[in-house]
Each structure stands twice: as C-alpha cells, then as structure tokens.
Amino acid sequence: MQVLYTASARATGDGRDGHVRTSDGTVDLDLAVPKEMGGAGDAANPEQLFAAGYAACFHSALRLVGRKLKADVSGSVVEAEVGIGPNGSGGFGLAVTLVVDLPAVPRTAATQLVEQAHQVCPYSNATRGNVEVVLTVREALAA
Template sequence: MELNTIQEVENTTVVNISKVLYSGNVIVTGGRNGEAKSSDGKLDIELTSPGAKGNGTNPEQLLAAGWSACFIGAMHLGAVKMGVHLPSDLSVNTSIDLASNDDGFFLQAHLQVILPGLPIDEARKVVEAAHATCPYSKATRGNINVKIEVVV
C-alpha cells in the first residue's frame, strides 16, 4: 500500500509542541454505523448514528465524555493553584449537538458544571480557569458555539 502524507497548515494556528505526553490511537471502521477500537485494546465499542436503534454510541457522546473528563481535570488543577477545595460530588453534564444550517453540518456544546456547595464567585473562577486551560476547550474555541453554565 502506498501512503501519501498531507499536512494542512493553511488557515490553521500551529502550536509548537515541546513534548507529547500521550497519543490516543483509535481505528474506526464503518463510520457512524461501525466500530471503534483503540490500539491498546482498552476501547472496543460499537458505533451507531444518533437516534438509531442499536447498542452503540456515537461521536457526539464520545466527544461529550472526553470533554467532561478533561474539564474536570482542568478544574482540579486550577483549584489547587487558587487554593479552592472542590466538592467531591462535582460533575460536568455536557451536551454535544449535531446541528445544521444552509452551509452544512456543525457541532455546538453546552457544559453544565455542577459544583455543589461552592460559593458562586469561587465556582465561576474555577470554571473560567478550566475553560482557559482544558485542551478540549482550546481545540473548540472559536470553532463552535459553546455555552457554559455554572450550578452551585
């Protein structure tokens, strides 16, 4: 098999990377009605289109799960720097919408960050810091509509 490499840098912000900490490698076959398997075997999941019958998940749910987990990690890092103790029952409820208009398909996100018992001022500061540092937030910034709601 002959491989050709295409590197897209036009209209893209290129960030200089000093060290790669982890590479997640997943092979998907069959698209939205297929399967996804990671190279380390830890992910092996059936995919189905949103709203379709079947036992699989879909890319929107996977993005929501990944972003939520990463956002919680970013909140913990930010809270330590700020000297804020986060509640043990915190959660992030993320919705990823597959939407369309005359120009085609798009994604949009709504993150509901739940920090029970934390004073609203502290909660907002932690969430703002997390949104500024979370790699998923950085990757989507300026590319999709994102709403973040803080619940205490």
C-alpha cells in the same frame, strides 16, 4: 508543543454505523446513528464519545485550577452535552454545553473557576473559535 501522550483509534465499517477501537483495546465499541438522526440508536455514537472525553478533560482542568487557587472542589461534577446539526453551509457542526456542579464553592468563585478551567482545558482550547461552548454553573452556594 511537546506531545506527552498520543491516543490512537481506528474506525471501521460504515462510519457512524461502524466500529471504533483504540490501539490498546481499552475502547472497543460498536457505533450507531442516533434515533433522532434516523438511525437505530442501539449503540454509542461519536457525540457521546466526544461528550465523555470533554467532561473528563474539563473536570481535570477544573480540579487543577481549584487546587492552584486552594478552592474546595470536593464533590465537583462536570456534564458535557454535545449537540450536532446542520451548519448552514452543507456540512454539520457541534454545540457544547458544560454544566458544572461545585457544591462547596460560592457562585461568584465557582464561575471564575469554570472560566479559568475553560482556558486550561485542551478540549476547550481545541474547540475555541470553532464550536460554541456554553458554560453553566449549577448548584453553587450563594455568594
């Protein structure tokens, strides 16, 4: 693979109750453990950052596939839900649900676009086989 771009971030402090900053300073956030996991929940957490990145990346892949197939992806929205919990082996795992709105695309075509975007998206390719990813198409036109 030819690397086109590399992002770099540094975590300091106490991990989930610490701070993250990208090398260029565009992301510069305090972190806090979510209340649901016993923390203060008064700052961002790694699952939120992962959800934001996955949603943006998947949306780009969806729009790329849509353009190639000449589908009307105007008004499209991608929401990523990232859950964390014990994996049964002493560690933790993630679960992801991607909820996609394609209001101008009939349901069958929308489902096909989402499946194709899932093959293109780098986050989907990185998680495949490691993280359960559920794809949901919402608000599609009836076929």
